[in-house]
Amino acid sequence: MLDLTANNLHGGLTTQALANLSTLQVLNLGDLRFNGSLPFQGVCKMKQLEVLDLSGGNAFEGTLDACVANLTLLRVLDLTGNMLSGSLSAHLISSLTLLETLSLSDNSFEGIFQLNMLANLSKLKVLELADMNSETFQLQTETSPWNASFQLQELEFTSSELNSPAKTLPSFLSSQTSLESVDLSENNLVGSFPSWLLLNSPKLKSVYLNSNSFTGSFELPFDLNHHHHHMDQLETLEIANNKIQGELPRNIGVFFPNLSSLDVSNNKFGGQIPESIGEMGSLNSLNLAINNFSGTLHDHILNGCLSLTNLFLDNNQLNGTLPSFTNLPNLSFLTASRNNFQGSITKEFCGPRFFMILDLSFNNLSGTLPSCLNMSTLNLQGNSFTGKIPEASTNLWVMINLSGNKFTGNIPESMYNLPHLWYLLLAGNELQGQISNQICQLKNLQLLDLSHNNLSGFIPSCLNIQISEEMEGMTESIPGVSSRIVHIISMMQLIIILYIQQMQKVQFTMKSSPLQYQGYILEDMSALDLSSNQLSGEIPYQIGDLFVLHSLNLSNNHLNGSIPKSFKNLQAIESLDLSNNRLSGQIPLELQHLNYLSVFNVSYNNLSGRAPEQAQFGTFGDSSYKGNPYLSWGVSNRGNAALPPPAPVQPDEVNKDDSAIIDFSSFCWSFAATSVTILLAFLTILWINPYWRRAWFYFIEGLLLKCFGKFLEDAFY
Structure with missing residues (x-):
């Protein structure tokens, strides 16, 4: 065995370096920084090789050499995350009959890969052919009738042009009963939602069917008296970005009792949220956004979800008042924008919890803004910390978006005591009063939108928006311990960035039209919008900083x-x-x-x-x-x-007609100055030289006689 995984080794790998390792059984060079051509001639001399892992972090180039077919003892072939290209021949793969793991994802392989070439790999358990960086790669599973002799445990076919152009679901999956993980995301597959895939594989732990075009309803059996009708193993179910309609099954919480993540966002689900979701005691993330769910979100629906951390309800038709969420002590992400929620935010709603993101924008919420938002605490019980816990660690809000509601009153001072707040969006309410200078305490603020309110007074001259003042001073109060807090917060920040990148759109009004910024906002945007208020005084010059x-x-x-x-x-x-x-x-x-x-x-x-x-x-x-x-x-x-835009100038036309880009005003002044200069020069010549003066007068006389001779003759004679 030679295992150099996850080091800082870099450079090339030569045939000479592998020449004498003829009896090697395991070669693991994953998560390194090797590049250049892969020395297959050296690898192929290892006739006893059972594991070849070059995945992750490397950048090996070239094509798979035909000699790989001679490594007949291979059990694991993992080349994920390189730059390998060329086609994958049937002869090369089909001869490796002892393969248990075949991972070729994230390379640049080309052409059509027909899955029937794996028909005889009876020991195959892990198959990953995903995310090829090639425009020609296609994965075909229905080329001709074939029977899979293997029972897969893990299958990953994401973004693989699966069965293009028909976009059909692989039929061989109907015989796969040992699957533990299946990922068919981002293939634009069509047809009815494959509920049978869940029912045929009771060992499933994770299912990813995101970003396809599945239609129909999501159905589960309602006879739950038999144990095999419960999927006790399933932890992750993500079917977002499809066209599935109807209601969520009423028994979904009982059928998936140990589900940790459920994502059905961006579909056409309707009706009420099933109360059985409250049976999911292990549920960590629930995403129901961008659907047509309606009705009231009663307190008891989520009461049993004691582990719930992320709750996304955006873009639905939910109404009534917001639950208090008092029984969800771990709730960190709550987004419920663009619904019809009414009422106010009570103190019970705030509660001591580890809140990071709160987005209740574009509802019908009213009353004053809650003054309890700085009560969020980080639970540090059961430790042996000494010294004083920094106040910064008790206010971990990162985003507050309450725009587009009917909140009144002043901005509470508690919002100015959130030192890690990045985004504060309160636009489109009926807020009054002045913008306090205390807002300048928000040293990490990157996006502030208080537009379309009734705020008055001056713009604070100390206003500042800074980038990358992350957790400054937090390591001073609790040496050795607060670094753990910083690590926790940093990990949460990464999750927040992914949330904003995938879902969140922040809208501002510029030049009387809304502009939407979507994407990696932390690096790509910072904004200040105080428009449509009653602010007075001068613009602080400090904004220039x-x-x-x-x-x-x-x-x-x-x-x-x-x-x-x-x-x-x-x-x-x-x-x-x-x-x-x-x-x-x-x-x-x-x-x-x-x-x-x-x-x-x-x-x-x-x-x-x-x-x-x-x-x-x-x-x-x-x-x-x-x-x-x-x-x-x-x-x-x-x-x-009133005028059409000018045609774009081609690169070879730039120097053909410079007059096309002359400013008209400059042309007029230049023409006048040139004309005056020429006239003065001409008069000077006539004044100095009598010969040219006489010639000029004779020329004028002849011109007058030619033009007006007949008129003069009639007038005088």
Whole structure:
């Protein structure tokens, strides 16, 4: 055995390095950083080899050598996560009759792989052919009739163009009764939802059928008197992003008593949420988002889910009041946006828990914002910590989104005591009062949206949005112990990023139209939106210190004074909207250096002077400046709704007609100056040289006689 797994070895692997290992039985080089060609000539000399694992972290290139077919004692062949290419021949694979594990995922293999070439591999238990980085790879299971001699335990066919173009479910699965894990995600498979796949494999622990096109209903047997009708082993069931309709089975919680993760999001499920879900005592994550579930979410439905950590109910038709969630001490993620929930958020709802994300946006919630949101605590009982626990560890909120409701009153000061808060979204409510300077305590805040409220007063001059001040100072109070807290929080942050990346859309209003940002928000966006309030006073110049700001919207307020020159420091800014205020003075020329600025609006203010025209400002149209009676701006390169956009210039046409890109205003001034210069030069020549002066007069006389001779003759004679 030679096992070098998970080290920092890198570089190439030569045939000479393997030449003398002819009696090796196990070669494990996984999770390294090897690259270059794989030395098959050296590998193939190991006639006794039973395990060949080169998976994960490597980047071996080339094609599978035909000599691999001679390694007839191989039980494990794992080449996952490399850059191997070429086709997979039937001769190469079918001769390895002792194979128990065949993992070739995440390579660049090409062509059609027909599964019937594995028909004689009777010992095969693990089969992974997923996520090929090739446009031509296709996995066909229905090429011709064949009988599988193996009983698989693990099957992974994700993103493999499975049975294209028919997109049918592999028929050989009907005879697989020993499956423990099956993943057929992202193949766009069609047909009715395969409930039989669950019923035929009682040993299943995980099922992933996400991102297909299954239709019909999700049915389970209702006769639960026999033990074999319970799937006690299943822990994960994910069938998101399909077209499944009807209601969830009423007995789903009894049929899957040990389920840890249930994801049925983005389907067409309707009706009420089954009460039997409360029987799932091991349920950790429940995702019912983007469906048509209706009715009231009663307290008792989730009372038995004591392990529930993540609950996603977004985009349904649920109504009534929110449950108190007092019996869910581990709840960390709660998203229920775009429903019809009513009532207020009570203190019982807050409770001491490890909350990270709360999204109740776009409901009909009312009352004042809860003042108990800083009560969330991290349970550190049963340890032997010494010293003082840092206050930062007791407020672990990362995202609060209560936008689009009917909340009234002031923003509670408790929200300013959440030092790890990244996103605070309270837009579209009826909040009043001033923005407290205490908001500047949110040192990790990256996205603040308080737009469309009735907030008044000044914009805090200390406002700051920073990136990567993660957990600063947390390791000072509890040496050696708080690092564990930091690790827990960091892991939760990764989960939050995945949630935002896959589900969450954060919407802002820029230039009177909604813009949606979706994706890896932590690195790609930070935004400040205070638009449509009653804010007054000058714009703090300190906002210019927000170097990573991507969008700033202060429109529709009562702000006065000038546009701060410090805005030149907003080098990442893409959208800047200051419209509908009382700003005066000139637009700073320094803003011309904002190279990423694509949306700029200062309309309906009291600005004066001339607008910048260089760089990005050469693309902004009249709508960016109108409503400023003392402001002038050029007309070249401006957007005009009445004219079609110019055709794109091809690279070989750039130098053919430079006149096409001459600014019209500059052309007029240049033409006038040139004409005056020529006229003065001509008059100077006539004044100095009498010969040319006489010639000029004779020329004019002849021209007059030619044009008006007949008229003059009739007039004088």
